Amino acid sequence: MSSDTHQANQSPFLSPDLPPAEFQAMGRRVIDLIAEYYASLAREAVDMGTAPPAFPAVRPAEIAAMFTGPAPERPESLDAILADWSNTILPNASHLGHPRWFGFVNGTGSQISVLAEALAASLDPNLGGFRASPSATEVERQTIRWCAELIGYNPDCGGLFLSGGTMANVTAIRIAMQAKASWDIGRDGLQSPDRPGRLTIYMADHETHVSFVRAVELLGLGRAALRQVPSHADFTIDVAALDRMLDDDIAQDMTPFCIIGHVGSINVGAIDDLDALADVAVRRDLWFHADGACGALGAMLPEMSKAFRGLSRAGSVSFDAHKWLGVPYEAGCLLVREPEMMRATFALTAAYLLPSATSEYSGLNYFDYGPQLSRSWRALKVWMSLRHYGAEGYRTFFRQTIACAKHLHALVLASDDFEAVQPEPELYLYSFRWAPPSLRGDDARLDELNQRLTDELQSRRLAFAMTTRIHGRVTQRLSICSHRTTIADIDATFAAMREIGQELLNAPPS
Ligand SMILES: Cc1ncc(COP(=O)(O)O)c(C=O)c1O
Numbered sequence: 001m002s003s004d005t006h007q008a009n010q011s012p013f014l015s016p017d018l019p020p021a022e023f024q025a026m027g028r029r030v031i032d033l034i035a036e037y038y039a040s041l042a043r044e045a046v047d048m049g050t051a052p053p054a055f056p057a058v059r060p061a062e063i064a065a066m067f068t069g070p071a072p073e074r075p076e077s078l079d080a081i082l083a084d085w086s087n088t089i090l091p092n093a094s095h096l097g098h099p100r101w102f103g104f105v106n107g108t109g110s111q112i113s114v115l116a117e118a119l120a121a122s123l124d125p126n127l128g129g130f131r132a133s134p135s136a137t138e139v140e141r142q143t144i145r146w147c148a149e150l151i152g153y154n155p156d157c158g159g160l161f162l163s164g165g166t167m168a169n170v171t172a173i174r175i176a177m178q179a180k181a182s183w184d185i186g187r188d189g190l191q192s193p194d195r196p197g198r199l200t201i202y203m204a205d206h207e208t209h210v211s212f213v214r215a216v217e218l219l220g221l222g223r224a225a226l227r228q229v230p231s232h233a234d235f236t237i238d239v240a241a242l243d244r245m246l247d248d249d250i251a252q253d254m255t256p257f258c259i260i261g262h263v264g265s266i267n268v269g270a271i272d273d274l275d276a277l278a279d280v281a282v283r284r285d286l287w288f289h290a291d292g293a294c295g296a297l298g299a300m301l302p303e304m305s306k307a308f309r310g311l312s313r314a315g316s317v318s319f320d321a322h323k324w325l326g327v328p329y330e331a332g333c334l335l336v337r338e339p340e341m342m343r344a345t346f347a348l349t350a351a352y353l354l355p356s357a358t359s360e361y362s363g364l365n366y367f368d369y370g371p372q373l374s375r376s377w378r379a380l381k382v383w384m385s386l387r388h389y390g391a392e393g394y395r396t397f398f399r400q401t402i403a404c405a406k407h408l409h410a411l412v413l414a415s416d417d418f419e420a421v422q423p424e425p426e427l428y429l430y431s432f433r434w435a436p437p438s439l440r441g442d443d444a445r446l447d448e449l450n451q452r453l454t455d456e457l458q459s460r461r462l463a464f465a466m467t468t469r470i471h472g473r474v475t476q477r478l479s480i481c482s483h484r485t486t487i488a489d490i491d492a493t494f495a496a497m498r499e500i501g502q503e504l505l506n507a508p509p510s
Contacts, residue, residue: 041099043099054098110388151300158339160375165320165323168293176315197254212291269429270426293318418498430480434450
């Protein structure tokens with residue numbers, strides 16, 4: 001044995017693996033920490049005031065100062081590493097799983113997914129190519145089929161998991177470009193000399209989600225390609241206006257290729273008339289993409305079937321499993337009614353990726369169906385969660401979140417100092433405004449105070465909510481997406497907002 005090889009075998013790193021008992025002991029310590037963490041977010045902990053605040057309200061520079069040490073030269077003990085987890089990371093974390101975390105649109109923790117992540121990492125398959133992930137690929141395919149079935153979409157659709165709704169939307173628009181442009185965009189790009197006018201996509205002007213801005217920029221279409229169609233008072237797209245805009249744009253030599261339907265808009269959870277959008281798309285030979293990042297899973301609820309009519313007709317549907325399905329980041333999902341459209345857009349050839357001839361062991365290569373080559377096994381946590389809770393479990397949870405949003409709407413309607421800015425919510429997203437009678441009409445002041453109200457709620461660590469703008473005015477916005485949130489949390493948060501509002505009103509002008 002050369003001295004080099006001998007040295008390599010003595011290395012404490014990577015090889016050999018730890019003895020099983022030692023690894024198990026490490027794992028148990030980590031699992032214990034996770035279990036303690038969940039206990040800290042439990043109802044009793046929240047009621048007794050021992051739960052951590054949803055938001056740490058520590059200044060960013062103070063947190064940055066905790067993470068300035070040099071890269072470790074020598075191995076460190078698990079004790080030291082876990083001590084930092086408990087003493088530095090956790091106390092300065094936002095707790096998205098907290099029952100009073102209402103920020104962004106965050107899933108709040110399917111415990112089985114945490115275990116799924118560990119299992120997925122242990123096998124560490126690469127879901128790009130079949131040969132690096134045979135059973136894992138089939139788990140992903142089955143999960144896609146289950147999701148499609150559950151929301152009433154074509155179960156033979158194609159689909160895959162991506163980092164999130166943004167990448168799902170980017171991918172959908174790229175497929176739509178390939179499907180609908182009259183030239184081969186994959187080969188010639190956007191610069192084909194015989195290309196007609198600007199390629200354009202259409203969506204409601206209310207809450208045109210920023211992921212589509214990202215999509216048109218990334219895909220080289222440019223922001224001007226994103227055409228914003230007027231919406232109705234209930235925030236859904238005005239389909240007649242869309243038709244007129246399409247006529248005008250075509251007359252201006254533009255090339256419409258895609259219509260986007262909101263399936264749960266980010267501030268108010270609006271669901272467009274999907275059937276009507278599908279009709280327009282068919283009549284004009286356009287791609288119809290349904291952005292259901294927040295809401296498409298609502299189609300699992302039979303009582304909401306009317307709202308989701310037409311979803312099954314979309315050429316593609318996106319949703320985020322890391323939102324309402326509660327699995328940890330990252331887990332965006334794209335379903336595409338005709339899998340061949342994905343292949344037509346993304347199929348790759350490279351000698352080092354594929355065997356020179358197909359064999360009986362050739363399976364589906366996801367790198368032919370989406371933008372990524374190497375891919376993690378995001379599907380496993382969704383697969384295990386669906387099995388663990390069952391569709392029925394999810395339906396119960398969805399109903400609970402919607403009931404909380406409706407309850408908040410009722411509180412707003414019943415109070416003098418708040419005003420509704422949207423109809424009764426259909427989903428779990430809800431925006432409303434603090435507007436005491438003495439300040440109504442003074443929009444600039446109300447904007448300022450609504451922002452201060454949310455900031456104060458955060459810094460007092462009572463709950464984490466955020467503001468947004470509806471019709472240009474600052475409003476409160478809650479995403480009630482947690483299985484831990486109950487009506488009591490909504491009541492407590494609303495009461496706290498009310499109290500802060502009163503204080504702001506009584507405070508001398510700053
Ligand atoms: C309607 C809508 N589309 C797309 C996205 C983007 O999703 P992600 O943040 O997972 O990229 C979001 C995120 O909240 C959303 O609400």
